[in-house]
Amino acid sequence: MEFQPTISEPQWQQQWNEAKIFSTEMDESKPKFYCLEMYPYPSGRMHMGHVRNYSIGDAVARYKRAMGFNVLYPMGFDSFGMPAENAAIAEGGHPRDITERNMTSITEQIKRMGFSYDWNRMLKSHGPEYYRWNQWVFKRFLEKGLAYREHAPVNWCTDCATVLANEQVKNGRCWRCRSEVTQKDMSQWFLRITDYGDELLSGLEEIDFPLNVKSLQQDWIGRSEGAEISFGIDSMPDEEIKVFTTRPDTLYGATFVTLAPEHRLCEKLVKGSHYEADWKELRDEVVRMSDFDREKVLKEKKGVFLGQYAIHPLTGKQVPIWAGNFVIASYGTGAVMAVPAHDQRDFEFANRYDIPIKKVLLASIDEDAEAEIKKAYTGLGTMVNSGEFDGTFGEDAKRVIIDALESKKKGKGTIQWKLRPWLISRQRYWGTPIPIIHCDECGPVPVPDEQLPVELPDDISFSGQGNPLESSPTFCNVNCPTCDKPARRETDTMDTFVDSSWYFIRYSDVQNNLALFDKKKADYWMNVDFYCGGIEHAQMHLIYARFWTKALRDLGLSSANEPFQTLLCQGMVNAPAPWCDSCAVTLNVKHRGSPCPQCQGELSERSAKMSKSLGNTVSPEEMIERFGADTVRLFILFAAQPTAGMDWSDSGLQANHRQILQLVDMPETILGWSGSSSSIDAWLKARMKQRFAEWSQVMDSYDLRRAVEISHFEIIKDINWYQRRGGSNAELGRWLLEQWTHMLQAATPHLAEDWWQQLGGSDLLASRVFKGPGLLSAEDQRAIDDEMYLRIVLDEARERKQLAMRHLEVAPKNLIIQTTEAWKMDLAISGVSFQLDGGDVKKFSKVIETKPYAQGEMRGEVIKLWRKRMLPMVFKWSDIHKALLLNGLDESGVINSAAGFLAAELEVESVECSQAGESSAAFPLKPSVLYQ
RNA sequence: GCGGGGAUUGCCAAGCUUGGUCAAAGGCGCUGGGUUUAGGUCCCAGUACAUACUGUUUCGCAGGUUCGAAUCCUGCUCCCCGCACCA
DSSP, rough: OHHHHHHHHHHHHHHHHHHHOOOOOOTTTTTTTEEEEEEOOOOOOOHHHHHHHHHHHHHHHHHHHHHHHHOOOOOOOOOHHHHHHHHHHOOOOHHHHHHHHHHHHHHHHHHHTOOOGGGOOOTTSSSHHHHHHHHHHHHHHHTTTTTTEEEEEEETTTTTEEOOOGGGTTTTTTTTTTTTTEEEEEEEEEEEEGGGGHHHHHHGSSOOHHHHHHHHHHHHHHEEEEEEEEETTEEEEEEEEEEEEEOOOGGGGGEEEETTTTTTTHHHHHHSSHHHHHHHHHHHHHSOOOOHHHHHHHTTTOEEEEEEEETTTTTOEEEEEEETTOTTTTTTTEEEEOGGOOOOHHHHHHHTTTTTOOOOOOOOOTTTSSSSSSSOOOOOOOOOSSSSGTBHHHHHHHHHHHHHHHTTEEEEEEEEOOOOOOOOOEOSSOBBBBEEEEEETTTTEOGGGGGGGOOOOSOOOOOOOSSSSGHHHHHHHEEOOTOSEEEOOOOOOTTTTTTTTTTTGGGEEEEEEESSHHHHHHHHHEEOOOOOEEEGTTTTHHHHHHHHHHHHTTSOOOOOOEEEEEEEEEEOEEEEEEEETTEEEHHHHHHGHHHHTTTTOEEEEEEEOOOOOTTTTOHHHHHHHHEEEEHHHHHHHHHHHHHOEOOOHHHHHHHHHHHHHHHHHHHHHHOOOOOOOOOHEEEEEEEEHHHHHHHHHHHTOHHHHHHHEEEEEEEHHHHHHHHHOOOHHHHHHHHHHHHHHHTTTTTTTHHHHHHHHHHOSSGGGGOOOOOOOOOHHHHHHHHHHHHHHHHHHHHHHHHHHHHTTTTTSOOEEEEEEEEOHHHHHHHHHHHHHHHHTTGGGGHHHHHHHOOGSTTHHHHHHHHHIIIIIIIHHHHSOOHHHHHHTTTOOOOHHHHHHHHHHHHHHTTOOOEEEOOOOOOSSSSBBBBBBEEE
């Protein structure tokens, strides 16, 4: 059959579309399955990362559909965001036009892959019908106090001309443009994601996310238990210094207190003293420094004495107050108690400034409490030098100190979070306008619900200067909803991560114009059963979405606790790129063949993430054009496990294309079978049941690579074997194809439809529910076992033949097979059943002694055989092998009934098989073989 | 520094959770045979070393547990990825 995927694939896509088989509605009578991929940002072209992501999701969706689930599988676009706005600034035009143009072209490419989306549910974040609900929810958050405005130091990216959330600052740089982030004081809108810290953490236990993602989220949430402790100030009875520590057990070792240089008390403490100038210098240095510089410069601990003393809350003793550059103003209370003996940073600091070091924890009882220390001991220990608490250990030690503090009202046990409120303001145009009007009289006033959405205006100039929204008088100048006096509209827009924080629920009821979604529908579909996307969203999108879902639940809008039940992070798509070993740098493909531009050394090749900058990208469109979508899909699924990095390889793609071509011819071959039933039929049928059972099991665990291996590779081998064994049953062949085509469609749906058509299917395969070939019966298993035994014998005989040829003058004519002696078989059966009954194999020699054949001079031989060969085999034999033995496999019978086949395979004239006599080399399941 | 994940036979990559179906799947590559007008596809076989009877050395390195370890334990080396003066 001629295979022209560029023609046939779009035809099937059109038919699917016309039959509307992928559009779903709520249906309580069926089990639901919600399959979702992270919706893409509409850049102009589809790249291999997209193709991989969606090939995985589509295989799952199609599988679940075939298994009778009501599958929701939508697609949409994360279409707000800076690239479009930046393009508008650079090239002119409007972000909306650019975005929609891009969406059109990427949609077309996605459709060419034949993914089974319900396009009726298409969603775009930049549509007012979507973002009005961002505004609506924002208002509800505001009412609940979950959203608020605050004047605070925030992260500012100069290049992007906007503020950023904490999660969007990576190593002091902007996550998007990688330029430096500075601190700036601004009034901004925040969401109290921190209210959900505990639940975000504990919820991780009830969802199936990869370990590394869970660990990333735990790190990010950063819960640490400890105590807040108040130190008095000697000269200021009304003030106190609150510090946070995770180690209250070291409190007696606190020999000083360190404040962040920006701490509000610093100035008060030094005012007018001769310490003031030094402090100012330190503070200015720290404030000036961006986080990025900090990382480099702050290897060195630096501080100034502030000239004042704090009062230790338990001992009442005076300890000096310092300001230190390593204390972060925004974490904890911005002040720490310094315990040099048990904290490495404090230790270095104390050494440098000659502050006393006092050991208060002992790692072991015999340690000298007064000995000089060279390094801080940071583990748990037994308290010493701690007054009445001496001798208390570890967690108890923490507890008793906290109790003591609480009874004296000098502190309390608390929990600190690294998680900060989510800063959602952005000083950019292409996002959801924050629905607020600022009135001089009334302050910030929410836009009334009936006036939503607040739409983005079109009279904007994209100059690249300032927030574009400020250039629109029609947008900015409004009257106050409360007092009707002239007021000014908020020009901040929302972080685009807001859009992606709930789009998955919106899909459940995407066309609803009266509410963000209908609760019944949301509750039917949520949560997402299978979510697939890149690891890069592990701590932004995936945390925000979890928070938002919980917040919507608490507003009574839905019941879902968690948005995503199972998360699969697909690996990168890599391709070779030039690599310089001595410079340890990956280079653009244009350097291929020339020396390293830096060291002039020779370049080798290394696998690297496909990227524009390296130029090692492969165009999906080109590959689809050359090989068809099914080949690309098969290759992508087969080249690596979904979670592993995958190396693009042209030869691999071609190999998979050959595989497709082979499959294309299968129906013709099999439908050409003209024979009737034969003894091997039972085997093939059994084998098909076995293959299906394993296939569905691995599909359920999303091991798509293994699934494809079975459906697209191993079944072909089975058919080859069936034909070798003389099978050609026409009826069975048709049955087999009918089963098989369902398994093919998960990865290669177009090919499967081709098959279905050839089989005379009048409907679309994709619309059918697949019941499977049935369960594996005992007889089925037996058929498989017998054939497996034959295969063992054949392989063994073939190997022996090669060796025999070295010793024979002419090609061998006769093959003489001897199956094992009765006594060895008996020994094997006894050994296996002894082991299966849980007997201690070391004691099996007792059993041997009772055997009639182990008496007299045979005894030594039997014991030796047992120890050396039989014992290992008793454990080595698979369950299948063991069953063969225990069920009384007739070795000679199986061989003799296939003698003709063996003779033909091994190219000999005759095959004789008999059971061996007293002493031979034959062994159970391993007959001896002799060529003549 | 903290946390997470790795290191498998020419390459890619299974298996290791529940030690024995492991000389270790599958793909690629390579070799030989068949098919074919030829190339290609396809089919069969081989691909650690040895060997007409089943042996030797292998799963990052070094030990240990066991009748038995790629799989469990201990230590070490190297690689990747997050977070990072977070108190």
